[in-house]
Structures are given as C-alpha cells and as structure tokens.
Amino acid sequence: MKPSFFRTSITVFLLISTMLMASFKLMSSQKSEPMLDDLRNFQVNTADMVSSGLPTRVHFETLKANGVRNVIDLLPDDRSEEIKLMNALGLKYHNVAVEWKNPTLENFEEYVATMKSFEATGGITLTHCKLNWRGAVFTYLYRVTQLNEPEAIAKKDLDAIWQPDETWQDFIDEVKAKYMSEASE
Template identity: 25%
Template structure:
C-alpha cells in the first residue's frame, strides 16, 4: 500500500518511521494496512481536532499506542525523553503524530540531529518540510525555537 497523500502533514522519514498531523477515524485502518505497529501521539486529547478514543481504536486493529501530551506552549525535556523511549523501545514500524506535525517535526529534528547523527542541515530540512518555529513571531514559536536549540548534556 502506498503512503497516503491526504493525511495532514504526512511524511515518511524512513522504512520504519512515518509522521503526520492529526489522524481521523478513516486513518486507523489505513495505518494498520501500512503495517504500523505503534502510534505515538504528541497532541493533547482536549484539542478539538483530536481523535476521540484513539488508543482504543488503534488497539482494536492491533496497534500499540503511546500518548505523550505535549502542551504547545511548554514542550519539556520530560516529553522529549518519553518520546525517545517510545520511538526506540516501542514496536516498529512507528507512526508519530500530533495535530499539525509541528510538535512531531521539532521532536524529530532533535532526535535526528542528536540520536541518529544526521547532519544539522539535513535534520533541519526534514523539520522544515512541516514548519520552522523561526518563521513565526509568537510566544509559542520562541518556546519551540529554544526547544530545538537544546543539545544533549
């Protein structure tokens, strides 16, 4: 089955990692058909576009589910550590999503740069397919610019 082109912000990072913005009811079976074994959701379940009962719907298709609610105005190192653990220790292939694929692309920027050893410009180009916090002038964008600038200690 080919990658869907109608899921918001869909992006394939490699053979075992895909990302997107929000998923809808119709996407649950599509992810199963793609062979996705694990979904990681970084969005808040209270967002109006969040898929209600997402974990149960995925479980019904045999897909593991990890929810790491990341407030858009306060991404933290605890969130990033949970994300790394879910991606590295959870079943594969993994699909990671939020609402717009902004949280996810920023998390994968750091992951690709710091854990996978991608050159910074390559990691940044992957992120910028979805968004760049530097391109926005808001409190949240500044928070995300600071988040992606962090490096391992």
C-alpha cells in the same frame, strides 16, 4: 569517519527514504487503497519513522496496512477515543502529552524512551499531533540526537512542515544542548 563512508551512508539513507516515500505515494494513489493525500503534513522521516497531523480511522488503517505498528500521540487532553481505536486496530500506542506553549525536556525524554521501546519490537512508528508541528520537531530532534543523522537532512524535513516559533526554537536548543553535550562527554 572517512568522507567516502559518510557520502555512502547519506546516499543509502536517501535511497531508502525515497523508496519508502514512493511506496507510500504508490499506495495512496491506488484506487483500491484509502488515500493518504489528505493526511495533513504526512512525512516519511526514516525507513522506520513517519509523522503526520491527526489521522482518521481510515488513515490509521492504511498506515497499518503499510507497516506502521506503533503510534506516538503528542497531543494533550483526553485521548481515550484514540486509545480505543489503537486497541481495536492492534497498534501499540503511547501518549506523550505535549502542551503547545510548554514543550519540556521531560516530554522529549519520554518520547526517546518510547521510540527505543518501539524500535526493539519492530515495525514503523508513526508520531502524530494535530498539524505535525510538534511531531516534526520531535522526529527532527530524535533523528539528530539519537540516530546521529546529519543535521541538514533532518532539518530539511522539519523546515518542510513549519518554522518553529520562539517557544519551540528554545525547546529545540535546550534538547540539542543537553544531548549534544552528553555525546561529547
């Protein structure tokens, strides 16, 4: 790949991301719209992907009004209330139950399959968990392994949310080793 193409691709990506983030900031600052400022660790990852901590109903309504059509919930346990809310709001929903102390390659593979399914139907996909720590890792890994986004850009977003502990760093290394070795075959 030519260096100028690479620079142009990064510039276009950054421009689109900045515009999307500005749209969300503008929307959240308007008095007539519910605010997203209190949505913990809200982050625009790509033009079609956002992540956050646990949203409230008002957050989900605001996100839907701004193009979110799909939700991936990474929390384990009973998610029946969120399922009811997603049905009421008309949002597509999928739960990947990721145990905090035991994220698995199978969890990530389920996430990838769900993201690809949602991408095929369009709209922005929200990935969320309690604090966006799981979400930040999963969106980072998806961007690097599936979207072939430059590591530095995706890692910057992950680092802005949290520094993975040993369990999560081992998970990141395992996923990257699997998908990066597949890419080189």
